[in-house]
Amino acid sequence: MKTKLLLTWLCVVGSSIYMGASAERGLISADVLIEQAKLIAADGVPLDVFGCAVAVSSDGDTAVIGARGVNTNQGAAYVFEVMQSPAGIAATYDFYIDRVRVSWNAASGATGYEVWRGASNDTSQATRIGTGISGTNYDDMAATAGTPYYYWIKTTNAGGASAFSEYAIGQVLFGPDVRLNGAAGPVTLAEGSDLVVTVSMNPATYAGYPVDWWVVASSPAGLYYLNSGMVWTPASALDDCLPVYQGGLFGLQSAVVLDTTGLPAGIYTFYFGVDTLNGILDPDVIYDSATVTIAP
């Protein structure tokens, strides 16, 4: 929000300013300003009078304020900048089974950060869920699984809080997820690169429900499934695949099912799913998949 820089505002800024500037000029883009520099003439002496004036940069983010010194002090020009909200906002999506991790880049002038959350892209409906955060990430442990949330960050210091940052959308995983080097995919890797395939499961309220667990891959050499001994096994058809495990649903975070540098060039799709406990692959299987292209 852009507001006029007013004379009365200057009276509040810093006890070192003796008199407000005589100018009212320009626009300033936030209420919270940080003193960046105090400029004094190299040959200045006590009682030097500095011109009282305000200049504001065209983007409204920087103000230079001239002020006379208090008592016998030398006058000075003060440079103030609007406190910037953090950049680089990111939030995990369908990755953690128990949290959304929100992260951001450090902002200059920050002594802390606030995290805000909303159900839609509307900051007026957002709720502050974290405050006084000194690091650059925050775990939201109160998000409902399978529900997307918008997250914003504000920079804070003794002067107050910045405007809202850009948003990031995060979600706690619900159900199965398969990742390739941590990514949802599709991904492309050079032949000989390390590929780590991980699977996660958040059963939420379905914990304990009896199911067949399946880990299957399609490859240039045909179908493979992970057998109950955690060995990748070729199959001539889907009906020949066997479950990797049979039993009640439980939470699983980033379990490694393949870690290799040896895949020949081609396209591979990995599947992780669960279905009715009966030892056969059923049409009602609930699954996730991710595809990697190994480039020659």
Ligand SMILES: [Ca+2]
């Ligand atoms: Ca996925």
Ligand SMILES: [Ca+2]
């Ligand atoms: Ca089944």
